[in-house]
Amino acid sequence: MTDCASCVVRNRAICASLNPEELLLLGKMGRKQRVKAGQTLLWEGDDAPVVANVLEGVLKLVVATADGREQIVGIVFPSDFIGRPFGKESPYSVTAMTDAEVCIFNRNAFDEFAGNHPDLQQKLLRRTLDELDRARHWMMLLGRKSASEKVASFLLEMSERLSGQGCQVGGTRNGFELPFGRQQIADILGLTIETTSRQLTRMRSDGLLDLPSRREIVITDRDAMEAMAG
Amino acid sequence: MTDCASCVVRNRAICASLNPEELLLLGKMGRKQRVKAGQTLLWEGDDAPVVANVLEGVLKLVVATADGREQIVGIVFPSDFIGRPFGKESPYSVTAMTDAEVCIFNRNAFDEFAGNHPDLQQKLLRRTLDELDRARHWMMLLGRKSASEKVASFLLEMSERLSGQGCQVGGTRNGFELPFGRQQIADILGLTIETTSRQLTRMRSDGLLDLPSRREIVITDRDAMEAMAG
DNA sequence: CGATTCTTTGACTAGGATCAATGGGCGTGG
DNA sequence: CCACGCCCATTGATCCTAGTCAAAGAATCG
CATH class of the missing domain: 2.60.120.10 (Jelly Rolls)
Known part of the structure; x- marks a missing residue:
C-alpha cells in the first residue's frame, strides 16, 4: 500500500x-x-x-x-x-x-x-x-495555425504550464526547460522536426528567444511571441 | 417548466x-x-x-x-x-x-x-x-492526416454518427444526409472549401461514393473508403 | 575519446492554399 | 411557369508553406 x-x-x-x-x-x-x-x-x-x-x-x-x-x-x-x-x-x-x-x-x-x-x-x-x-x-492550433503560430503558441503554453513545476531557468516564467526534444515538439504540433527546428532558429535570429541549451528556452520578447501566436 | x-x-x-x-x-x-x-x-x-x-x-x-x-x-x-x-x-x-x-x-x-x-x-x-x-x-486527424485521409475519415465517422438518427438515405448506414455544407466540412477538417470539394469530386470519379445532391452522401465502396482513411 | 543520437541546415518537391471564374440549385417574384 | 438573382459548389491556374531527402554539426554517453 x-x-x-x-x-x-x-x-x-x-x-x-x-x-x-x-x-x-x-x-x-x-x-x-x-x-x-x-x-x-x-x-x-x-x-x-x-x-x-x-x-x-x-x-x-x-x-x-x-x-x-x-x-x-x-x-x-x-x-x-x-x-x-x-x-x-x-x-x-x-x-x-x-x-x-x-x-x-x-x-x-x-x-x-x-x-x-x-x-x-x-x-x-x-x-x-x-x-x-x-x-x-x-x-x-492543429487545424488552422501556421508553423510559426504553432511554435509560438506552444512555447507560451509551456511557459505557463511549467511555471510552479520547479522547471524554471532563472526563476521567471520566461525561462524554462522543456522536458522533451525537438521530435516530440513536432509530434505535439503536427509538424516535422525540420520545420520545428527552423522555426526556433528563425525566432532566435529575430530576437524573440534564446536557446541556451537543447532543452532550455528563454523567451526574450514575450509581446512579439504573443503577436506571433495569432 | x-x-x-x-x-x-x-x-x-x-x-x-x-x-x-x-x-x-x-x-x-x-x-x-x-x-x-x-x-x-x-x-x-x-x-x-x-x-x-x-x-x-x-x-x-x-x-x-x-x-x-x-x-x-x-x-x-x-x-x-x-x-x-x-x-x-x-x-x-x-x-x-x-x-x-x-x-x-x-x-x-x-x-x-x-x-x-x-x-x-x-x-x-x-x-x-x-x-x-x-x-x-x-x-x-488534424495534425497528421492528408486531405484525402481527412475526408474519408470524416465520411466514415458521419456514417456512424448519423445512423439511428433518422438521417439515413435509403436506410443503410452507407447513405446519409449531412446536416451541413462544404464550408462546414472544411472547418471540421482544417481544410479549405476548395480542397474539400476537390477530394469529394475525386472520390466520386474513383467510384468510392455518389453525391446525389449537395448534402447527400452514398458510400459505394466502404472498403476502399476505409483504406483511404489511413 | 569515439560512437551514437539529436539537431540544424540546405536543396528540392509536393500538397494544399489562394485567387479567380464558372456552374448549378433553389427560391422569389413577375 | 419561367426568369432572374443569389448562394453555394466546382473547377482551373498559380503560389507558397511545409514536407522530404540528404548531409553536416553538436551533445551526450559509455
Whole structure:
C-alpha cells in the first residue's frame, strides 16, 4: 500500500477531495511505480486495466496511424490523472517522456471506489472538463495555425504550464526547460522536426528567444511571441 | 417548466439517471428553446450562464482566431449536452447548424443540482470522457492526416454518427444526409472549401461514393473508403 | 575519446492554399 | 411557369508553406 497522507501531490491531485479514512482506503488500493523515460505504461488499443496519478515526471498521450505517424494528444504532469475510468481499452498510448513515478490503481477497484465517493468523481469531472477544453483549443492550433503560430503558441503554453513545476531557468516564467526534444515538439504540433527546428532558429535570429541549451528556452520578447501566436 | 417524462431524448440524455421526483425537480429548472439554423447560443469568451441538452437538430462548437479563421471543435447531436458546468466563460461558440430545439438550464442551478445527484454527475463524467476521447482522436486527424485521409475519415465517422438518427438515405448506414455544407466540412477538417470539394469530386470519379445532391452522401465502396482513411 | 543520437541546415518537391471564374440549385417574384 | 438573382459548389491556374531527402554539426554517453 501507499502512504497517501505524505504524498507529494496530495493537495493537487483528485485525492485532495478525500478525508483521512477515505485516503487510507484508497491508499490500500494503490501502489507507487517508477517508470523510466521512454517506457510505455499503456498501449493504444489494449485493454487498460489501470488508472493512475502522476507523482513525478512528464508523460505523453500518443495516437498513431498504421503507417507510423504519431500525434501527441496530451501531456501529463505531476498531480494529473492518467487512464480511462469506465472504459475498456485505452484510446491512446501513455509513455514517459522523463523518468517518472506514478501511483497506480486497478481500474475496476477505482471505478467502484469513485462510484461511492461523489467528491472524488466531481474532481475527476472538473479535471476532465478542463482537459477537454484544452484538447479543443489544441484542435484549433492543429487545424488552422501556421508553423510559426504553432511554435509560438506552444512555447507560451509551456511557459505557463511549467511555471510552479520547479522547471524554471532563472526563476521567471520566461525561462524554462522543456522536458522533451525537438521530435516530440513536432509530434505535439503536427509538424516535422525540420520545420520545428527552423522555426526556433528563425525566432532566435529575430530576437524573440534564446536557446541556451537543447532543452532550455528563454523567451526574450514575450509581446512579439504573443503577436506571433495569432 | 418542462415535461421531462415525455422528453424525446429522455432515455439517452444525462437525465436518464434520474428518478421521477428528481426529474420533476430538474424539469422545473429547465425550459425548452427553439434555435434557428445559424443562430449562436453561446459566444466564445463570453460568460456562459446556461447549460443545455439538445432535443433536436445539430449544433457546432467553434473556436476562432482573431483574424477570422474558424475551427469546428465539436458537433452536437440530439441527447448531447452543451455548456461548461463549473466554468465561467465558454471556451467556444455554440451555433446551430440546423433548426434546433434545446432544453436550457441556468448554470448555477444546474451545478448545484448536479452536486446533489451523483448519478447525474457520473453520467456527465462518462459523456465528458467520451467527448475527450473523440476530441483526441480528432487531433490525430488534424495534425497528421492528408486531405484525402481527412475526408474519408470524416465520411466514415458521419456514417456512424448519423445512423439511428433518422438521417439515413435509403436506410443503410452507407447513405446519409449531412446536416451541413462544404464550408462546414472544411472547418471540421482544417481544410479549405476548395480542397474539400476537390477530394469529394475525386472520390466520386474513383467510384468510392455518389453525391446525389449537395448534402447527400452514398458510400459505394466502404472498403476502399476505409483504406483511404489511413 | 569515439560512437551514437539529436539537431540544424540546405536543396528540392509536393500538397494544399489562394485567387479567380464558372456552374448549378433553389427560391422569389413577375 | 419561367426568369432572374443569389448562394453555394466546382473547377482551373498559380503560389507558397511545409514536407522530404540528404548531409553536416553538436551533445551526450559509455
